[in-house]
Amino acid sequence: MNSLWMDTSLPVEAVVHRFEPGARFDVIVVGAGLTGLASAQMLSDAGMSVAVVEARTPGAVTTGHSTAKLSLLHSGAIADIRTHTSQDVLRAYMDGNRQGQAWLLEYLQGAGVPVQRRDAFSYVTHTDARAEAEAEKAAAREAGLDVDDVDDLGLPFPTYSALRLKDQAQFDPLHVVRALVSGVRRAGGVVIERVRVTDIDVGEPCTVRTTAGDMLANHVILATGVPFLDRGLYFAKVTAHRSYALAFRMPEDALPAGMYLSLDSPTRSLRTAPVQGEERLIVGGNGHLVGEGQPTRRNVEELEAWTASHFPGAIRTHAWSAQDYQSANRIPFVGWMPRTGGKVSLATGFNKWGMTNAVAAALSLSADRLGVPLPWAEKLHHRVTRPASLGSGVAANARVAGLLATGWVDAELSPLPDADPPEGAGVVGNERGAPVAVSTVEGVVCRLSAVCTHLGGIVTWNDAERSWDCPLHGSRFDAQGRLLEGPATQDLRRMPG
Ligand SMILES: Cc1cc2nc3c(=O)[nH]c(=O)nc-3n(C[C@H](O)[C@H](O)[C@H](O)COP(=O)(O)OP(=O)(O)OC[C@H]3O[C@@H](n4cnc5c(N)ncnc54)[C@H](O)[C@@H]3O)c2cc1C
Ligand code: FES
Known part of the structure; x- marks a missing residue:
C-alpha cells in the first residue's frame, strides 16, 4: 500500500550515483531515510567525504510512510519516558528533539520546502x-x-x-527527502540506491560488503530503521x-x-x-x-x-x-555499536516520533564524528536504565522466545492445505517436515520457506500489505519472498512447487 506522499510527490530526483567498487569515504551512511540523509548532510557540510547506500529508494521505508508531524508534543511518549527515566534524561531527550526540530525547520526554509x-x-x-x-x-x-x-x-x-x-x-516527508538528497549531492556527497549492505568487516578502513561489491570507509553509520548487524543485539532491545x-x-x-x-x-x-x-x-x-x-x-x-x-x-x-521501533524506556539508542572499536554507530528506537528524533540522532552522531561536545546527547548516551525498563526488556524477550516456539509448533502441527490460498491470502503449514508459506497475489501462487532468514522466526501473512511479516523482530518480505525491511539481510528461500 503506497502512502499519499509516495503516490503524489515527484519522484526523488532520479539520483543517483553509480556504484564504484572499492571506493573509499570518510563515512558510509547505510540507509536513506531521514536519519541517514540528515547525518550525511551534516557530515558533508563539515567537509567529510560521505556516501549514502540505500537498499531500496530514498525515503521508501518508514520516512516516506510517516504521518510527518514535526512536533515536540510526543503524545503518549513523554509520560512513559518520565516513568522509565529521570527528569534529567527527559529534559535531555526534549533538548535533543528541540534542536532536531529547529535544525530541520531552518534547513527546509533554506531549501524552499513547504x-x-x-x-x-x-x-x-x-x-x-x-x-x-x-x-x-x-x-x-x-x-x-x-x-x-x-x-x-x-x-x-x-x-x-x-x-x-x-x-x-x-x-x-518526501519533499524533505528530496531536498536532503539534493543537499547531500551539492555538498559533494554520494547517494547510491538499490544496493543493500549485507555485512561490515570492522578494520582500518572498514570494508562495507554490499550486494553490488565492497566499499571502504573510516566510519559507518547504520541508519537502517533497526540495525542489521548482531553486535549489541539491538534488534532484540527494541520492538x-x-x-x-x-x-x-x-x-x-x-x-x-x-x-x-x-x-x-x-x-x-x-x-x-x-x-x-x-x-x-x-x-x-x-x-x-x-x-x-x-x-x-x-x-x-x-x-x-x-x-x-x-x-x-x-x-x-x-x-x-x-x-x-520502540525501546523499553522509549529513549532511542543512538551512538557507538559495541565491539566495533567506535567505527560503527547506529540510531534506532524513535517510537513513531522520528521526525524530530531522527534529526536529533543525526546531530548526535555527527557531533561524535566531529568531536563536538553535545551535553544532551552525552546525557542520553550515558543514562542509567531503571528497573522498570529492564523489566519490560525482559518481558519483550520472553515474548519473542514464546513466539519462536509457538510459530514452529503451529507450523509443524498444521499440514499445508491441498488447495492454493484464494486471491490475496497466505497460509503457513507443514510440508514434509518443513514450514512452508504459500500465497496467491494477482493470480500468482508463490511457495517460500516460512523460516525468517534473520534468526528463524516463522512468518505470518499480512493481508493488508500482502507481505510475510516476522513477529520476532519485524523483518518483512513481499509475496515473492524479497526482503522489504527489518534486521534480516536475505530474502526468504523459494520452495519448489
Ligand atoms: C505510521 C507511522 C507514522 C509516523 N508518524 C510520525 C509523525 O507524525 N511524526 C514523527 O515525528 N514521527 C512519525 N513516525 C516515525 C518516523 O516516521 C520514523 O521514526 C522515521 O521516519 C525513521 O526514519 P529512519 O531514517 O530512521 O528510518 P527509515 O525511513 O526506515 O530509513 C531506513 C532506510 O534504511 C534502508 N536500509 C535498511 N537496511 C539496509 C541495508 N542493509 N542496506 C542499505 N539500506 C538499508 C531502508 O531501505 C530505509 O530506506 C511515524 C512512524 C510510523 C510507522
Ligand atoms: S527472526 Fe528476527 S526478524 Fe525474523
Whole structure:
C-alpha cells in the first residue's frame, strides 16, 4: 500500500550515483531515510567525504510512510519516558528533539520546502482516561514544554483533558527527502540506491560488503530503521510496531485545523495535507506489533469506518501502513555499536516520533564524528536504565522466545492445505517436515520457506500489505519472498512447487 506522499510527490530526483567498487569515504551512511540523509548532510557540510547506500529508494521505508508531524508534543511518549527515566534524561531527550526540530525547520526554509505551521494537541476520549492525560501534561511541563489546557478542540467527537503545544509543524516527508538528497549531492556527497549492505568487516578502513561489491570507509553509520548487524543485539532491545494511515478527500470546511493524537485507545492521529491544490484529511491509528493484528485488512476497514462516522462525506484516496521501533524506556539508542572499536554507530528506537528524533540522532552522531561536545546527547548516551525498563526488556524477550516456539509448533502441527490460498491470502503449514508459506497475489501462487532468514522466526501473512511479516523482530518480505525491511539481510528461500 503506497502512502499519499509516495503516490503524489515527484519522484526523488532520479539520483543517483553509480556504484564504484572499492571506493573509499570518510563515512558510509547505510540507509536513506531521514536519519541517514540528515547525518550525511551534516557530515558533508563539515567537509567529510560521505556516501549514502540505500537498499531500496530514498525515503521508501518508514520516512516516506510517516504521518510527518514535526512536533515536540510526543503524545503518549513523554509520560512513559518520565516513568522509565529521570527528569534529567527527559529534559535531555526534549533538548535533543528541540534542536532536531529547529535544525530541520531552518534547513527546509533554506531549501524552499513547504512547511505548514500548526498547533499540536493531545486528548483522551474516555473520562476514565483523564489520569493518563494529566500524567502526560505534568511530564510535558517537566520536560520544559509550554503546553496549555484547551476546553474544546472543535473535533466531531467528545474529547477530555486536551493539551496544546502551539506552533509546531507538518510537511510532506518526501519533499524533505528530496531536498536532503539534493543537499547531500551539492555538498559533494554520494547517494547510491538499490544496493543493500549485507555485512561490515570492522578494520582500518572498514570494508562495507554490499550486494553490488565492497566499499571502504573510516566510519559507518547504520541508519537502517533497526540495525542489521548482531553486535549489541539491538534488534532484540527494541520492538517493531506497525500502524496504519488513510487519506481522505472531503469538504474543506469540515477539516480539523491542527494536528491531533489521542492518548487512550483506540489511538487516532489526525492532520491535514495540501496535495495537488486541495487539502486532504489524514487519519492514523490501529497500531500493533509486527506479525500480529491479523487479519491486518481489518485495521484499514476500522479506520475507514471510524472516519465515515465522524467525518461524513470523506472519500478515501489512500491507505498505507508502516513500522517504527520502540525501546523499553522509549529513549532511542543512538551512538557507538559495541565491539566495533567506535567505527560503527547506529540510531534506532524513535517510537513513531522520528521526525524530530531522527534529526536529533543525526546531530548526535555527527557531533561524535566531529568531536563536538553535545551535553544532551552525552546525557542520553550515558543514562542509567531503571528497573522498570529492564523489566519490560525482559518481558519483550520472553515474548519473542514464546513466539519462536509457538510459530514452529503451529507450523509443524498444521499440514499445508491441498488447495492454493484464494486471491490475496497466505497460509503457513507443514510440508514434509518443513514450514512452508504459500500465497496467491494477482493470480500468482508463490511457495517460500516460512523460516525468517534473520534468526528463524516463522512468518505470518499480512493481508493488508500482502507481505510475510516476522513477529520476532519485524523483518518483512513481499509475496515473492524479497526482503522489504527489518534486521534480516536475505530474502526468504523459494520452495519448489
Ligand atoms: C505510521 C507511522 C507514522 C509516523 N508518524 C510520525 C509523525 O507524525 N511524526 C514523527 O515525528 N514521527 C512519525 N513516525 C516515525 C518516523 O516516521 C520514523 O521514526 C522515521 O521516519 C525513521 O526514519 P529512519 O531514517 O530512521 O528510518 P527509515 O525511513 O526506515 O530509513 C531506513 C532506510 O534504511 C534502508 N536500509 C535498511 N537496511 C539496509 C541495508 N542493509 N542496506 C542499505 N539500506 C538499508 C531502508 O531501505 C530505509 O530506506 C511515524 C512512524 C510510523 C510507522
Ligand atoms: S526478524 Fe528476527 S527472526 Fe525474523
